[in-house]
Amino acid sequence: MAKTVKSGDNPKQRQRKGFWSPEEDEKLRSFILSHGHSCWTTVPIKAGLQRNGKSCRLRWINYLRPGLKRNMINAEEEEIILTFHSSLGNKWSQIAKHLPGRTDNEIKNYWHSHLKKRLLKSQSSQNATTVSSSSSESLVACGKRNPENMVSSLVISFQRLPENKSSSPSQESNDNDNNYYSSSAPDEIPRLFFSEWLSSSDPHIDYSSGFQDSHHNQAPNLEGTVSDYEDVDRFHYNEMMINNSNWNLNDVVFGSQPQKSEAGE
DNA sequence: AACCTGCTCAACCGCACGCTG
DNA sequence: GCAGCGTGCGGTTGAGCAGGT
Secondary structure (H helix, E strand, O other): OOOOOOOOOOOOOOOOOOOOOHHHHHHHHHHHHHHOOOOOOOHHHHHOOOOOHHHHHHHHHHHHOOOOOOOOOOHHHHHHHHHHHHHHOOOHHHHHOOOOOOOHHHHHHHHHHHHHHHHHHHHHHHHHOOOOOOHHHHHHHHOOOOHHHHHHHHHHHHHHOOOOOOOOHHHHHOHHHHHHHHOOOOOOOOOOOHHHHHHOOOOOOOHHHHOOOOOOOOOOOOOOOHHHHOOOOHHHHHHHHHHHOOOOHHHHHHOOOOOHHHOOO
8 A cells, every 4th residue: 555655766765655554553663662752863764664754753643652542533522623723723733732632633634624614614604694503613603612611521521422423424434433432441431542641751650550561571651552452453452551550531631640559569 | 337526534745943062 | 143953833735435426
C-alpha cells in the first residue's frame, strides 16, 4: 500500500514517503517505546527507518501512540470542537487538547469534512429563519458557549455513555468502532487516553508501575505498554490498561496522578 | 456491471517559533 | 544579536472507498 518513493528521487537519502507499512509501524513503535523520542531527527536513523523525522513524529502522534481513540467523533466531541473553534478558530492543536485521544489532524479533517459544511449551511439557513434546535448547529449559531462546561459535559457523557452512536451517518457502518462504546467493558468505562499521560508525563513518575508485568524492563516511562499486547488492537489495549490499573476515569480525563499508593507495589 | 462523483483521512509541505551555541 | 537546527502547527493533497447513476 505504501507508495514508495522512486529511488531516484533523492539518491542520497532514499527516504520513503506515503503510507506506512506495518513493518515500519512496528519499528517505530518499538523504538519509541524502548528509547523515547528525545530527538525526532535521529529517530528514523536509530530505528532503521528510511523516513524523515517529521514523518515519524506525525505517524507516532496521529496513529501509533497509545491512547488514541479511533472511533467516530461523537456528538459531545463535536460540540466541543464547535465550541472551541468558535472561540479559537483554526487552532486545531489547542482544540485537540480538550479532546483526549483525538489528534489535531483528526479534528481538522472532521471539521473540513463535516462541520464546516454544516456550519455554512446553518449560517445560510439562519438568514431565512431562526436557528434550528439541533444541538450542534444551534449551539454554534448561538455562538457563546462555555468551553469549560463543555469539557465537563463530555466527561459526564462518557460516564453515562453516549446513546447517540449514530450521530453521524457513517458511524452506523463502522461496527468495530461502535463497539467502542457498547461492548466488552462491563462497567462501561470508555477506553482512553494514554497519550495525554505520555505527552505530559512527569519524568519523576513511573506511570507504568501500576499495570506493568514484571518482565518489562526497557523504557522507564513506557515499559509494558503496547508491546505487551501486540495482537490486541489499541482500543482494547487501552481498556486493558485501565482495567489493569488503579487509574480511574477522573485520573484519565483530568490528568491527575494515578493513585500509586494503592497500586500494590 | 461499469463508470462517475463525492467523501474520508493519512500523509506531505511549508512556515513560524523556540532553543541553543 | 544572530544563525542554525529541531519541533509544532495549519493548510493542502491525493489514494482509496462508498454510494449513486
